[in-house]
Amino acid sequence: MQRYWGISLLVGLLMGINGFVWSQTIACSGSVQGRILSNDPGEPLPGATVYVRELATGAVADSAGYFRLEKLCAGRYTFVYQYVGYKPFSVPVTIPGDSALVLKPVQLVPDSQTLQEVVVAEHRSEAQQLLQVQNSLSGEALDQTRGQSLGESLKAITGLYSIQTGPSISKPVIHGLYSNRIIILNNGIRQEDQQWGTEHAPQVDQFLASRLTVIKGAASIRYGSDAIGGVILVEPKSMPTQPGIGGEVNVVGASNGGLGVASGMIEGAFANKLAGLSWRLQGTLKRSGYVRTPNYYLQNTSYHETNFSGDLHYDHKRWGAELFYSQFDTKIGLFTGAQVSSLADLYAAIERPEPLVQPGFSYKLGRPYQDVQHDLLKIRAYWHTGRGGELTATYAWQQNQRREYDFISFSGALNPELYLKLISQTVDLVWEHAPIRSKAGGQWSGSVGFNGLTQGNIRQYLFLIPNFRNYGAGLFAIERYAVNRWTLEAGLRYDYRWLRAYFLDEVTKQTYFKTHSWQNANGSLGVAYQLSPDLTLTTTVSTAWRAPNVADLYSNGLHQSAVAYERGNPNLQPEQALNGNLVLAYAGKRLSGEIGVYNNLINNYIYLKPDSVPVIRQRGAFPAYTYTQVRATFRGIDATLTYKLTDHLALTTKNALLFAFNQTDHAYLVFIPPNRSDNSLRYDWAKWGKLSNLYLSMSGLYVARQNRAPAVTTRQENGQIIFTGDFAAPPPAYFLLGAELGCTVQVGSQPMHMSLSGTNLANTVYRDYLNRFRYFADEPGRSFMLRIKLPFSVGKGV
Template sequence: MRKLVQIWWVVGLIGYSVSPAWSQSGVCNEVLTGRIVGQDTGAPLVGATLYVRELSTGTVTDSSGNFRLSNLCSGKYTLVYQFVGYKTLTTSVSVGASGSATVGAVSLVPDNQTLQEVVVTEHRSEAQQLLQVQSSISGNALDQTRGQSLGESLKAITGLYSIQTGPSISKPVIHGLYSNRIIILNNGIRQEDQQWGTEHAPQVDQFLASRLTVIKGAASIRYGSDAIGGVILVEPKAMPTQPGVGGELNLVGATNGRLGVASGMLEGAFGKKLTGLSWRLQGTLKESGYVKTPHYYLENTSYREKNFSGDIHYDHHNWGAEVFYSRFDTKIGLFTGAQVGSLADLYAAIGRSEPLVKPGFSYNLGRPYQAVEHELFKARAYLRAGRAGTFTATFARQQNTRREYDYVSFSGILTPELYLKLVTHTLDLVWERRPTKTANGGQWSGSAGFNGITQGNVRQYLFLIPNFRNYGAGLFAIERYATNRWTLEGGLRYDYRWLRAYFLNDVTKQVYYTTHNWQNINGSLGAAYQLRPDLTLTANVSTAWRAPNVADLYSNGLHQSAVAYERGNPNLQPEQAYNSNLVLAYAGHRFSGEIGLYNNLIDNYIYLKPDSVPLVRQRGAFPAYTYTQVRATFRGLDATLTYKFTDQLALTSKNSLLWAYNQTDRAYLVFIPPNRSDNRLQYDWERWGKLTNAYIALNGLYVARQNRAPAVTQQEENGQIIFTGDFAPPPPAYWLLGAEVGFTTPLGKQSMSVILSGTNLANVTYRDYLNRFRYFADEPGRSIMLKLKLPLSFPKRP
């Protein structure tokens, strides 16, 4: 990789040095203006480049996607528009002696062939953020992940991992951080769904999204406290504006688990007297049976999912409103081989290469399992007030109901062992001021707002966490200045959090409570500089914080779906993060790439530390964990490099290196992602007979052994085994082979997209360090997946 980076720099320097000096005679006070937007979203592309070939110079778009070139001579110019993740566009323009010229709005087409999804952009006006590098998946790259969970889909982005509990529960990890350190914005709403558990997967239907965007690093200024690790935006496509009815149908099938998925969407817009009114309905059904490793099935790993959503939107000149509702309903079976009855059974299960019970395939789903329902209601209104800017108010109510059923019912009845219902209300008020120009051609823009949240949790049956009430409020302000090659941003935020937990005195049977309140101020500074039209340097420094949640403070019980006994610590203090990153992005014709360095120092970092001795309860023996607090550092490198051998053949390499360290104890941390390299060789055909957008790809994923983990030792004392560091050492490195074929084919008057892919084609036996069930079983073996996407359109009524 070092040689590749050197070649990159040499090519760039040579290109810069040999760029011809070219000018035309005549008047040289012409001004060229325009705007660059993405064809897929219509949103402005911030940081896109305009290069004038004859002058060997160019500029970069500002925060509204606008560009401006001054002091041009009269004549004809060749303009090259570039933006990472989009196809390069070359056009020509004639500049006269009138003093100015404009090219209007220039639309760039997403480059789904090279899958360059890392961009520097302000994707949506209602979700502005500080100047930070984002990674996005959209178009064909997103279609390739259909049928997977949100956590698995995001692993296609460099620097993204997932922590798992078996094959069916996957949780996103950004630069080694997960759970409440990552905010998920589901259609603009902060998702609140008991996300503190490592085995609590996000209750988000991936088919809702037309783009998945990840902001890496601390991003709490705009999105609220807790965003120490980053933010994930699940963004649906814009509502339809043209009268008529359309939609799409997605079908997915896989051999491993005999997975079947069907997802449909219908949408439309009204005309005449109801101009501006649009609607959308969407639903998904998913079912999978026992997942198979290379040598055996994993008993009770079936899962089922039923999702529904509806959206009504009205836009009338300077104001608009939206109402959205979604319901996510899933039932997930948990691997029975992780359930043990004694310490001896636990030690034997950890040391065993294969589980004792190896059943045949089945769709059966029994105990143990978890059933989760998540409802979200959103109401949004906005007003475009001319020079006063844009005002947006968003209210949301969420209800998350979690039921966890143990392997054997203690009571002998059908009630769950754990029941948690979390009700959340949020209110967001945002003002975006109208951009203002300066005398030197620069532009100021900014936003300010308020975020409020209230939560209440009710539990039943066994104790894991107490009932609680939670209140939070935040005020923020962000300002941005863009001129020529520079874009600068700064932000400031104040947060207040209040938590009250309720307990029952076992002796007096009286309810008592404990109360916490915290407040904090954080800030961020960012800058992007266009070194050349094809080379951008972005830097950001920011702070963020996270108040301890009720699980950190007061957990005390068996977390059945994690097969672990967890203990909280009521003396925990808020986490405080100091984050910095530096990213260099290059977009050439043959070679393009992005290399990013990051460092995240977290004071009072909270994590679940494995205890030395497993805990024995009436139910059985379980690994025990205690919430602990240390000073920790997370630093690493993300590199995405693409080289086009020809216009059809391209190699993309995504590499993630991460170092995490416990400075307090001078030791390594547990459950930190190992280094990985994901490489893809792809050949494209624009047209092959009746087929269009055809491609074939070969994938190779290498995941190293996590050598930077606590040393695992065990010794016997009085007949009991004492562990240190963890309950098993990290598994060996592994390499997985995959392949994929895709194309679009005519189907009557429609066109159907077809993707056939295979994972772990060599059927390699391996275990992943981030899987909580790695102590007991291997990862899934070979799987072949077929994805069909059929656009739907209906003729208009006469």
């Protein structure tokens, strides 16, 4: 009864909040449309943003540069046009009553200054509803990461790291938190792909995105359980609205590993009787061979990736619908030098400076390896209710099949040792009320919503986690009020989670189960104040929670691709976080950037703690880890500053400091990112001969030694060496040099974007603390990467 009383109370609060808003305000129905172009050669800028400063809202330009804003009240506003690599442009716009206003096209001028991102999107913007700290990659900044995995791409954002398993598996880390503490929204859908494993990289095609947005800090109010560390939004560009057919081709090649990537996208919109109907097809093919460190190749580090997606969109005057399907298919080889067969081999491999086996280059991919396929189907519909706002309903079906093949076959030559099939279904119902002007001159905006989740997992062959069923439901409300220089935001959420795990009694051969249920309520408060036109101060305080997943509770077996034996703990309690941050952002003519501080206190923090004694199985000896929980704090500083030394030369520094501590045991935690500083110098030419947007940059990345880690000690027991704290001390600090040269050249009537970048130019020998294979091998050496992007237009619509 207490559970249902809690639900009833929250529903009443949600209705009360919105009822109060409606009783105090009136609705508006003005609209504005326009177009954003580059000044040379006057081409559209897809993904450029227009931001209405007084309303804290905006829109994204489509593939032809067009945008539209609706539900605006009469008044005078400041429109801010922005695009990465271009100077921001502000202009006052007066909306005369509830009318449709058409603006003249705006042409932006290239600029080397790093711009502050404005996160907006058509219809329901996932990020727009939150006042929390947000950073994005789009435009040229995103193009510079093409060909990399999602985890590697996001490392370009300050405060973002990655947990790695060798050179081919990268998992995003936000402020020291990863896996189930981060939610990835893939085209608006919560990604469900066995993300609990540290070596389970997200199955997301980075080429799908025109913008990668990261919400730092607890975001459970909008996104529910698990968003303790933050949210990553993979946002495709808006569907085309102007009749015609167009697209783009991306080609990437890298010297280290012989990487080759080809990705293509074609899209179109119809006219006349089919006006409002648009479509998009996209596909990516990626192949890579053995990666080379400065001194040797890493055997069996090849990987393959084949992805495709299709999107069908229909927009009418007051309603619209979308059908989207994608498939991500990857096969990833795992470094054979991490495979050991005895305790002596394990300790010798840790002590050995180089692997015993050092082959030449090859594209071969054999055992051990992962084979993962992820399918996603999305159906979305929305309805503009006029003055009532917009109602959006989304259903998604996902299937994730993971096969892990061990170095030696124990389940049959053709069978994997671990097979997991996870089927997830999600339902989202969100109502956004129309922006409403209050009598005091401010504006209200907000949303109310429901999220539902159901999951089922099937396993075969060796045991690691049991079969399970998982259900979840949540209700939330977020309301924002903007007046003068102030923006205030508050949110409430209630969640319920239910989990049942199934087991087989080895004696009786009967199936039995264990059931868990949890419920929680959370809230958030945020305030932003514009100290001056160039300076903004934002602070938020929020709570978040995460229920233990089946791996936390019931893992018991060898995790092949992690080369580790993992044990769960059925007595774990839900994590509860209290997160606060303060960010000062400045955007001047010469200096721009932001400095933020954060503190995340997590009660019952769950993590894989290294056991002092490795586990010996028929397969060999393996590092052992057990899920445990403590009271932990994660606090730090993110600072990104850009200073224009001249009109063409800019210096950028990105610094991330993180301090994590185990308050329960008065000790440090394992696998916490070390402090880092990334500095670059960039020179831009507006035009040089037939080349435009020409730039040259040099960079230096310094990563400190992680001194705040459990001390590694050894002792003799029964003739064996026993480690405590970890299996090896953190590696030394390292410094990496990088450079990039890029430009745009006209190919017929189309601009072709090209860049050549180099990483680890000094061929530095180093190991990274966040790499699970750091016990056995060095990181990749020098590599050069060529990227080519060619947009095209092939015809007109019908």
